[in-house]
Amino acid sequence: MTPDSTLPLSLQLKQQTAHKHEQMHRLMERAEPFSSRAQYARFVAAQYVFQRDVEALFALREIQTAIPDLETRGRVSAARNDLRDLDFVIPEMPLAEHITMPAALGWLYVSEGSTLGAAFLLKEVKKKLALSESFGARNLAAYPEGRAIVWQRFTRYLDEARLDEQGKAAEVIAGAHAAFNRFDNLLRHFFQLA
Numbered sequence: 001m002t003p004d005s006t007l008p009l010s011l012q013l014k015q016q017t018a019h020k021h022e023q024m025h026r027l028m029e030r031a032e033p034f035s036s037r038a039q040y041a042r043f044v045a046a047q048y049v050f051q052r053d054v055e056a057l058f059a060l061r062e063i064q065t066a067i068p069d070l071e072t073r074g075r076v077s078a079a080r081n082d083l084r085d086l087d088f089v090i091p092e093m094p095l096a097e098h099i100t101m102p103a104a105l106g107w108l109y110v111s112e113g114s115t116l117g118a119a120f121l122l123k124e125v126k127k128k129l130a131l132s133e134s135f136g137a138r139n140l141a142a143y144p145e146g147r148a149i150v151w152q153r154f155t156r157y158l159d160e161a162r163l164d165e166q167g168k169a170a171e172v173i174a175g176a177h178a179a180f181n182r183f184d185n186l187l188r189h190f191f192q193l194a
């Protein structure tokens with residue numbers, strides 16, 4: 001589908017990545033991350049490596065300008081602590097290759113959006129694996145201000161970033177696709193799925 005440049009960027013992103021999100025659901029179903037703590041730890045490993053990629057982007061000055069509340073975002077240390085709780089070796093993998101603005105905003109979109117879906121995942125790990133926001137499932141916890149508020153502020157920043165020219169919005173969308181692909185590859189790697 002061609003992006004509709006009359007829509008706010010956050011909605012273009014939602015529309016243009018809906019199929020990637022759907023694919024992610026199918027992959028998660030295959031991975032069965034809630035069948036045991038050992039399986040779930042593989043998901044956290046993917047989350048850790050992905051969040052490391054995302055937090056590396058916080059150093060970009062243009063990202064700091066576009067998203068001025070970065071200090072409230074990011075889940076690397078939560079994921080690292082969860083891996084320790086779960087006795088899983090902290091993975092050492094190279095960072096995703098050089099990512100620049102405006103594609104970097106697409107990576108942040110995927111990371112921040114995944115905190116919304118994480119509400120569902122948190123419920124599952126609590127029920128099935130007896131983990132919590134303070135042991136093993138810190139990476140799925142809501143931000144202290146609440147998921148919806150922090151998400152709405154993020155989409156407002158995105159929509160105010162003045163990237164409405166077609167070329168720039170397309171680069172952000174390409175960044176979001178790359179981020180979904182990265183998470184997809186990491187899940188396949190840690191769960192040894194083809």
Ligand code: HEM
Pocket residue numbers: 010013014021024025028029109110111112113114115116117118120121179180183
């Ligand atoms: C099986 C696992 C997942 C489930 C069940 C799930 C579920 C959901 C749900 C219900 C929402 C909408 C929440 C709301 O509007 O309040 C959402 C949003 C989102 N999720 Fe997921 N999600 C999953 C995995 C992921 C992963 C792994 C990623 C990225 C790596 C991701 C990226 C996103 C994004 C970007 C949004 C925001 C869409 C938008 O409104 O623009 N999700 N997810």
